[in-house]
Each structure stands twice: as structure tokens, then as C-alpha cells.
Amino acid sequence: MSTTQDEFLQSYDANRFVRPNSSVDVVIFTVINGTLQVLLVQRPQHPFKDCWALVGGFVDTAQDSMLEDTAKRKLVAKTGVQTPYLEQYATIGNNTRDPRGWSITTVYFALLPPQHTLQSAAWFPITDNAVAVPLAFDHAILLAGCLARLRQKVLYTALPVHLMGETFTLSDLQKVYELIVGKPLEAKSFRRRLLGADILCATDATRHEGGGRPAQLYRLKPDHTTHFFVRTLEGSA
Amino acid sequence: MSTTQDEFLQSYDANRFVRPNSSVDVVIFTVINGTLQVLLVQRPQHPFKDCWALVGGFVDTAQDSMLEDTAKRKLVAKTGVQTPYLEQYATIGNNTRDPRGWSITTVYFALLPPQHTLQSAAWFPITDNAVAVPLAFDHAILLAGCLARLRQKVLYTALPVHLMGETFTLSDLQKVYELIVGKPLEAKSFRRRLLGADILCATDATRHEGGGRPAQLYRLKPDHTTHFFVRTLEGSA
DNA sequence: AGAATAGTGTCTCTCAGACACTATCAG
DNA sequence: CTGATAGTGTCTGAGAGACACTATTCT
Numbered sequence: 001m002s003t004t005q006d007e008f009l010q011s012y013d014a015n016r017f018v019r020p021n022s023s024v025d026v027v028i029f030t031v032i033n034g035t036l037q038v039l040l041v042q043r044p045q046h047p048f049k050d051c052w053a054l055v056g057g058f059v060d061t062a063q064d065s066m067l068e069d070t071a072k073r074k075l076v077a078k079t080g081v082q083t084p085y086l087e088q089y090a091t092i093g094n095n096t097r098d099p100r101g102w103s104i105t106t107v108y109f110a111l112l113p114p115q116h117t118l119q120s121a122a123w124f125p126i127t128d129n130a131v132a133v134p135l136a137f138d139h140a141i142l143l144a145g146c147l148a149r150l151r152q153k154v155l156y157t158a159l160p161v162h163l164m165g166e167t168f169t170l171s172d173l174q175k176v177y178e179l180i181v182g183k184p185l186e187a188k189s190f191r192r193r194l195l196g197a198d199i200l201c202a203t204d205a206t207r208h209e210g211g212g213r214p215a216q217l218y219r220l221k222p223d224h225t226t227h228f229f230v231r232t233l234e235g236s237a
Numbered sequence: 238m239s240t241t242q243d244e245f246l247q248s249y250d251a252n253r254f255v256r257p258n259s260s261v262d263v264v265i266f267t268v269i270n271g272t273l274q275v276l277l278v279q280r281p282q283h284p285f286k287d288c289w290a291l292v293g294g295f296v297d298t299a300q301d302s303m304l305e306d307t308a309k310r311k312l313v314a315k316t317g318v319q320t321p322y323l324e325q326y327a328t329i330g331n332n333t334r335d336p337r338g339w340s341i342t343t344v345y346f347a348l349l350p351p352q353h354t355l356q357s358a359a360w361f362p363i364t365d366n367a368v369a370v371p372l373a374f375d376h377a378i379l380l381a382g383c384l385a386r387l388r389q390k391v392l393y394t395a396l397p398v399h400l401m402g403e404t405f406t407l408s409d410l411q412k413v414y415e416l417i418v419g420k421p422l423e424a425k426s427f428r429r430r431l432l433g434a435d436i437l438c439a440t441d442a443t444r445h446e447g448g449g450r451p452a453q454l455y456r457l458k459p460d461h462t463t464h465f466f467v468r469t470l471e472g473s474a
Numbered sequence: 475a476g477a478a479t480a481g482t483g484t485c486t487c488t489c490a491g492a493c494a495c496t497a498t499c500a501g
Numbered sequence: 502c503t504g505a506t507a508g509t510g511t512c513t514g515a516g517a518g519a520c521a522c523t524a525t526t527c528t
Contacts, residue, residue, distance in 0.1 A: 017295045017296070017297060017298070018298045018299070019256040019257070019258060019259060020256070020259050020296055020298055021256065022256060022257050022259060022330070022341055058254045059254070059257055059330065059339075059341070060254060061254070061255045061257055061332065061338075061339040062255070065331060065332050065333075066330060066331035066332070067328065067329070067330035067331065067341065088327060088328065090325060091304065091325065091328040091343045092304070093259070093296065093303060093304035093343070094302060094303035094304065095298065095302050095303070096302075101298075102296075102298040104259055104296070104304065104341070104343075106328045106330070106341075169480085170480085170481085171479075171480070171481095185518095186517085186518060186519065186520085187480085187481075188481080188482075188483090188484095188518085188519080188520085189516085189517055189518060189519085191480095191481070191482090192516080192517085193516085193517080196516085208479095208525095208526070208527090209479080210478065210479065210527090211477070211478050211479070211526070211527040211528075212477085212478040212479020212480065212525075212526060212527075213478085213479055213480040213481075213524060213525035213526050213527095214479090214480080214525070214526065215479075215480055215481090216480080216481090229516090230468065230469050230515085230516080231467065231468050231469075231488095231489090231515090231516060231517065232467055232468075232517095233517080234517075234518075406507085407507085407508085408506075408507070408508095422491095423490080423491055423492065423493085424507085424508075425490095425491085425492080425493085425508085425509075425510090425511095426489085426490055426491060426492085428507095428508070428509090429489080429490085430489085430490080433489090443507095445498095445499070445500090445506095446506080447500095447505065447506065448499070448500050448501080448504075448505050448506070449498075449499060449500085449504085449505040449506020449507060450497060450498040450499050450505085450506055450507040450508075451498070451499065451506090451507080452506075452507055452508090453507080453508090466489095467488085467489080468488090468489060468490065468515095468516090469490095470490080471490075471491075
């Protein structure tokens with residue numbers, strides 16, 4: 001009766017259970033023209049043909065050696081960006097989200113700096129936790145979930161630095177924070193907080209914009225690990 | 238060339254991609270004798286036959302209508318507990334964690350009060366972020382990850398209330414916090430924090446233990462949503 | 475000068491840490 | 502009484518919010 005592990009693997013029936021579909025979806029955020037935007041693609045085939053959807057696709061066991069590879073592959077294919085901020089949000093699996101049957105998707109979200117070229121995809125501004133077009137599958141829910149996570153984390157992390165370009169001013173960064181938090185922040189507290197985090201370094205350049213005092217340009221310190229503040233901004237959960 | 242969505246679904250080839258295995262693992266924590274413990278089962282079959290492993294198994298598309306159902310099913314089967322605190326930790330998928338090939342597991346963790354009956358499973362104390370026996374697959378890593386998440390969340394949430402029985406004293410609760418945080422906490426700050434959270438209510442009973450002043454017994458308020466404190470305890474990341 | 479944007483000085487408030495103190499029991 | 506455990510009073514310090522103030526550029 002007893003078999004070795006090798007013998008077992010030889011005779012292993014990989015289909016004793018019906019395997020659900022495994023896919024990855026990536027909610028790709030950026031800021032354009034002072035608006036938070038999400039990258040969407042138009043589905044080329046059924047189900048939800050021609051409907052807008054999150055960037056995503058099936059795990060390809062031939063190409064991807066881990067789940068995050070699937071996310072990165074999809075991200076690079078649509079944006080050309082190799083190493084953005086990428087975080088796993090959650091995994092949703094059920095028998096209702098996909099008309100083809102039981103389906104599991106692991107949802108990531110990415111934060112992109114403003115410049116990049118797109119491949120058959122388009123930015124959609126986010127208003128009221130949603131985009132203006134209907135989305136395929138449960139993607140509207142996935143988007144709302146990622147947004148909630150982002151909004152929450154912005155209250156106690158420096159995540160928005162990943163939405164900035166190479167160099168930026170503290171005013172720029174504050175505007176992005178305000179965009180995500182959804183309300184104005186005090187400039188003094190904001191500067192104290194961000195400069196105290198020790199993740200930015202001043203460049204030797206300034207930027208002059210709109211007739212006021214020129215602003216110091218900062219860049220992210222090279223060893224930029226995600227910073228967690230010890231207190232949350234007001235408006236926390 | 239154009240087909241309707243119904244026609245498409247009729248002819249849909251579910252096996253165009255090789256589907257990875259989808260499983261769920263649940264890291265079930267409890268506190269026994271002043272020690273944090275995790276529930277393990279001994280694997281009845283290959284791979285890793287007779288090795289200890291986390292509670293888990295394949296998603297059964299016939300039984301489970303969503304991913305969390307798989308977690309709950311496994312949890313009930315081993316502990317009889319229906320509705321503990323259950324949180325999705327993360328999803329790990331790669332081609333190295335299971336000798337049978339590409340495999341995805343969604344990891345949940347559960348917090349259980351001290352009493353329950355076990356079905357072919359055993360508690361193992363956690364010391365130095367691990368248990369004393371080797372674990373199957375990458376389960377040691379999954380355990381360490383959940384532990385890290387738990388340790389982190391204890392600094393700014395009231396999660397440990399889910400490890401307590403029906404009624405408990407603040408000293409009891411503080412001991413559980415200290416167990417997880419790994420260092421002693423100030424009684425005064427602790428009481429201020431927990432009582433200020435407005436999630437506990439005093440019962441009309443006290444408990445007298447060990448020759449000192451009797452302690453007030455508390456219970457969780459019925460509408461117990463997870464409380465987030467606005468500041469973290471010291472020792473934060 | 476005045477408008478506009480960048481950046482500071484400094485007060486208040488909240489809440490965690492510290493620790494000495496009081497309270498209530500058994501023996 | 503002493504020892505043990507429960508629980509409080511209250512000071513300090515860190516960091517967020519508020520807001521008046523200064524700084525540097527433009528026209």
C-alpha cells in the first residue's frame with residue numbers, strides 16, 4: 001500500500017478537482033492633469049467583448065514562474081514600465097464573476113510616474129470611486145477596492161512618491177496627496193511629515209512656476225523603501 | 238466572423254491555458270497556556286506524506302461558491318468553529334512550491350478563542366516565528382508571513398480580542414497583546430487605549446485570581462467591528 | 475507696490491510612555 | 502500587617518492641525 005513520493009507523483013491525477021481559472025488583474029494608477037487615472041483596455045473577445053476592463057489575463061504557466069510575473073508581464077506589455085510600485089491587493093474567487101465558470105483573480109495595483117507610452121490601452125479619470133464607462137466582470141468592484149486600499153495607505157505611508165516623476169517639488173507631492181485623500185492638507189504639517197520621513201533629498205535645482213517663489217526640487221532617495229508614518233493623517237478609519 | 242457572447246461560451250476551450258492548482262491554506266492561531274499556537278495537520282498522502290502542514294486544501298468548485306468558503310470549510314472541519322476572525326493574508330503562486338507543478342495558494346489567517354474541539358489536528362506552540370517541526374511545502378514561510386502581519390496589526394488594531402473567550406479581564410487581554418508584540422506594555426496606556434476604543438463593555442461580574450484585587454470582567458460589544466487606533470504602539474516599522 | 479507661490483515659527487491638542495500612587499482581595 | 506493583583510493620577514514628549522508670518526519671484 002505504501003508508495004514513495006516519486007511513485008505518487010508519477011501516478012498523480014492532476015484533474016481530480018476541477019481547477020478554477022486563475023488570472024491576474026492589475027489596477028494601474030497614474031496622475032495626469034491633476035486627476036487620478038486608471039489604465040483600461042478594451043476586451044478583444046468574449047466574454048464582455050469590446051467592454052473596457054482592467055489590465056490582466058490568465059496566468060501562463062509556460063511564461064510566468066510566479067504570480068507577480070504575470071502582473072509584471074501584463075504591465076510591461078501595456079505601458080513599457082518595468083519596475084513601478086506594485087502591491088498585491090487581494091484575491092477574489094467565486095463562481096459568479098465570470099460567465100465561463102469558477103474563476104479566481106489575484107488583483108495587484110501599480111503606481112506609475114507620469115511618463116510612459118501605451119500599447120492599446122487608455123487612461124480613464126476616476127471620479128466618485130469609478131470610471132465613466134461600464135467595466136467587464138467585477139472589475140468595478142476590484143477598482144473600488146484598490147482605491148480604498150490606496151486611500152487608506154496614503155494616510156500613513158509615503159506611497160504617492162511613486163506617482164511622481166524623477167524630480168518634483170513638495171507642492172507637487174502635496175497636490176497628489178490631496179487628490180487621493182480628497183481634501184486639502186496643511187502645507188506646514190505636510191512638509192514636516194515628508195521631510196521628517198528621510199526619504200527625499202533636495203536636488204541642487206529649483207523650479208519656477210506661475211509667478212511665485214521658485215520651489216526646491218526633490219528626488220526620491222536611492223534606497224527608497226516604503227515609509228510608514230507612526231500616526232495617520234486625520235480622516236482615518 | 239463575429240459571434241455572440243453565448244456562441245462564444247459554447248465553444249470556449251477551458252484548457253487553452255494550463256491551469257495551475259488553486260488551494261487555500263489557513264493559519265489558525267490561538268493562545269493556550271500563555272503561548273501563541275498554530276493548528277497543524279499531518280498530511281495523509283504524498284507529497285510530504287506524514288509531514289505536518291497548515292490546514293488547507295484545494296478549492297472544490299462543487300462545494301465552494303467563493304474562495305472564503307474553502308477557508309471556512311477547512312476551518313470548520315478541523316475545529317468546529319463557524320465564525321472566527323478570518324482575514325485574507327496573501328496569495329502565493331509559483332512553479333516551485335509544490336512538486337506537482339505550478340501551484341497557487343491563497344492564505345488566510347484565523348484567530349480562535351481558547352475553547353473548541355479538534356478533528357485530527359494538533360496545536361503547536363510558536364517560538365522564534367516558527368514551530369518545532371518541519372512543515373510541508375512553503376508552509377513555514379506562509380506561517381512566518383501571517384505572523385508578521387499579525388504582529389504588525391496588533392500595534393494599531395484590537396485584533397487580539399478575537400483570541401479571548403466570552404468574557405475576559407483587561408489583564409488577560411494585555412497578556413495576549415504582550416505575547417504577540419513580544420514585550421511588556423504599560424498597564425495604564427493599555428487600559429486607556431482599549432477602553433477608549435469603545436469596543437468592550439464591562440459585565441456585572443468580576444474574577445478573583447491569585448490573591449489580589451478582583452478584576453472587572455469585560456465582553457466584546459455586540460457590534461464588534463475591527464477597531465483601528467489612530468497611533469501605533471511603539472516598536473512600529 | 476501687489477499678486478502669487480514657497481516655506482517657517484510656534485501654539486494647541488491628542489494620545490503613548492512612564493511611573494508613582496491608590497484599591498481590594500487572601501493569608 | 503504583607504504580598505499580590507487591579508486600577509488611577511498625572512507628567513512628559515512626539516507629532517498632527519492651525520494659522521500667522523516671512524521669502525522670493527513675477528508683472
